Amino acid sequence: MNESSAVALLLLTGGAIVGTYLWRGAGVMFAARIKSDSPVFQWVTFVSYAMLGGLIARMVILPIGPLMETPLLCRALAFVIGVGVFFGGGRRVLPAVFVGVATFILLVSFF
Amino acid sequence: MIASASASAVNRLAWRDAIGFPSITLLASMTGFGSLVHESGLPFAMAIAATVGIWGLPGQLALVEMHVAGLSVFFVILGVALANARFLPMVVAFMPLMNEARPKSRWDFALVQMLSINSWAAGLKRFPEIEKTLRRRYYIVFAVICMSAGTLGTVIGYFGVGLMPRPIALGLIFMNPLFFAVLLAGVQSRPSMIALVVGAPLGIMFHLIAPDLDLLLTGVVGGTLALLLNNRLTGRQSAS
Incomplete structure (x- = not known):
């Protein structure tokens, strides 16, 4: 990796952190004063979950x-079998x- | 009922709660993450920094996926931040309970970094039965164990993936979206389920039309649709 891409990754990861x-931090600062069920916050939560739903679908169907x-x-x-076992088997993650x-490993090995 | 009133009893309780499901889950999911970072051609330091610094699988995956997809730094950071918005309500619910017996301190700003869905759920469940002055101790012990397991998993995944037969290595990477899906589905609240399900097809669609902005568009359009849908369902329920 060259130096400029190392710096770019550093900025990127630092920014994400x-x-x-x-x-x-905002949660600590406003813990007593914020209403986490306010309409704006509710919207942000929906945006966050919709984004994650989209990311999961993309990772499975159109992976990079x-x-x-x-x-x-x-x-x-x-994926369908894994999620099916989750909902059919008492919602246990592992x-x-x-x-x-x-x-997946079996299918990939044979096809 | 105060079941745990001594420091050593609280330490034991935290150990017992953390070793087992939370640690194994984190070890396994971060192994998947570490292998994804390696297979994406990114450095080890980035894998560790993301695990310890972001400390939430969705945001970590968003970071790697959006970067590899070629998005600009600004959009990647915005995407990661949005993927982690759930930390705000989590912290807001958690801190007052943990700090019931003591004034807020600057340490809270450091401690909050270790909060994840595991320590959050364990704390909310256990705090009522732990002496108020010892709750912070429980959280710290529990969270340090979880973070160690997650960091170890990242290391194992990053270096292990190259040593494994190809199908198993691919399986580790495939573990990411699957883990991510069941962990989120486990939240068990209708609003989040609606948003996940509405977001999924939009994620594919926007990726094909506007690959640069796909996740942000999915979030804004899907989130707004899901919110409207949820309000509609809630309204109908309360009306009937």
């Missing part, structure tokens, strides 16, 4: 990077992730 910390080399069917099927990832 600061951007995240602002929410935490190494997952691009795997077939869409493998990713979609393993079994769901384990089954989903194991399915």
Whole structure:
């Protein structure tokens, strides 16, 4: 990696850390005075979750990077099975992730 | 009921709560994150800085994914910040309970960095049964264990991914969206579920139309739609 891209990554990561910390710090500062159910805040929460929903879908359906080399069917099927185990199996995180990832590894090995 | 009134009892309680599900979950999810950073061709220092500095899988994934997608620094940072907006209401609910018996201190600004969904949920659950002056101790012990597990996972994932057979390495990377989906689905509140489900197809659509702004557009458009939908459903329920 050359020097300029190292500096760029440093700025990027530092900025992301600061951007995240602002929410935490504001929470401490205003803990007693802020209404976290105010309309503006409610909207920000919806924006945040919609964004995350979009990011998950994109990572599964249109991945960037190494997952691009795997077939869409493998990713979609393993994802659906993992989420299915989660909702069908009493909402336990670890079994769901384990089954989903194991399915994915098997599918990728054979196709 | 005050079950835990001595410092050593609180230490034990925190250990017991943290070792097990929270630590294993963090170890595994951060292993996925570490391997993603490695496979994206990014340096180890960035993986560790993101884990310790952001300390929330959604924001960490947003950082790597948006950067690799080629977005400008400004939009990546904005995206990460938005992905982590949930920390504000979490902290607002958490701090008064933890600090019930003591005045606010500057240390709170440092301690809050370690708050994650695990320590938040454990604290809210346990604080009522812990002596007020010892609650901060519980949080610190619990959160330090969690953060150690997460950091260890990041290291394992980053260096381990290259040593594994390709399908397993790909499985570790695939673990990211799956973990992320079930952790968020586990929140179990209808508003967040609506927003997740509305956001998913929009994420794909905006990625195809406007790849530079996809996540921000998904957030603003999807979030607004989800809010309207939720209000509508709530209104109908209270009317019936």
